[in-house]
Amino acid sequence: MSGPSAKSRPGGEATPMLALGESTGHLIRRAQQRHSSLWSQEFNGDLTGPQYAVISAIGSDQGLDQRAVGERASLDKSSTANIVARLEGQGWLRFTKDPGDGRRKSLSLTPLARTALPEVTRRVALVQHRLLDPVPEGTVEAFVAALREVAYAGHPPRAGQAEEQVLVLGQTPGHLIRRAQQMHTVAWSEEVGRVMTAPQYAVLSALWAHPEGIDQGTGAELASVDKSSMADIVQRLVRRDWIARTRDPSDARRRLLCLTDTVRAELLDLTPAVRRVQDRLLAPLDPAQQRESFLAGLRALAFATDVEVAAGPDAHAPDD
Secondary structure, X not given: OOXXXXXXXXXXXXOOOOOHHHOHHHHHXXXXXXXXXXXXXXXXXXXXXXXXXXXXXXXXXXOOEHHHHHHHOOOOHHHHHHHHHHHHHOOOEEEEEEOOEEEEEXXXXXXXXXXXHHHHHHHHHHHHHHHHOOOOOOOHHHHHHHHXXXXXXXXXXXXXXXXXXXXXXXXXXXXXXXXXXXXXXXXXXXXXXXXXXXXHHXXXXXXXXXXXXXXXXXXXXXXXXXXXXXXXXXXXXXXXXXXXXXXXXXXXXXXXXXXXXXXXXXXXXXXXXXXXXXXXXXXXXXXXXXXXXXXXXXXHHHOOOOOOOOOOOOOOOOOO
């Protein structure tokens, strides 16, 4: 197996490995993990973010069918169907036949839901407030405006006016972060493909920053993935001869992870595509006025220490 790689290519030229703190996609994923942790602390499994998104979509615009609700809530068909079925079973939603089209059924909130919704929405708003706490004072409004542009690829919906009982999804930071993560997933698929996942690249980036090697737990923490995901990522990358396990010279019982020489050429080929993903995310923002302030706010949010981040490659509130 190849030995650990150095921090530079032969000849001294620095390898263009994208640092995690410079990766918009990684920052968005950490921000999403933070929102998930804050949400879990507040609701403790009683209600998920996607469930509230469905409720908000229906409460904002009565008469939507299930397909339209899913689109408004930024959910796929399967997730929408599962959430609607669960909320209907709990007595929160009901289907109503469209008087103008007997084949069409619209969704509406039940009296039970409308009774509970003001308190639920108050708690959701509290999560959003806590989420944005680390963003520097005086920049929050501009940060959320930039986040809307990123989340909707430069074409955000008009700032609608929902009923007082629900938050407007297009103006709710947690929802915008989830949409931004979805935009990152699409861009990554189109630019990088299946050669490497974003969490795998994050692990490699963390190892690149520590050429002396780090243990698996430290790597998971730096890359913001949970222990199970980290074990799977390491196993896959070891099989590809991209990561080597070595013994810690100061503690023979401890294993360190290092990049191999084999991965260097792969990273040289892949990193330009990874950079294109980040460029696509930031494309809706004005380079001179918005990008740096947006990234500064995103870093503050993503690396805040006021909550334990539930790390994972796709950490977010469950879809059902």
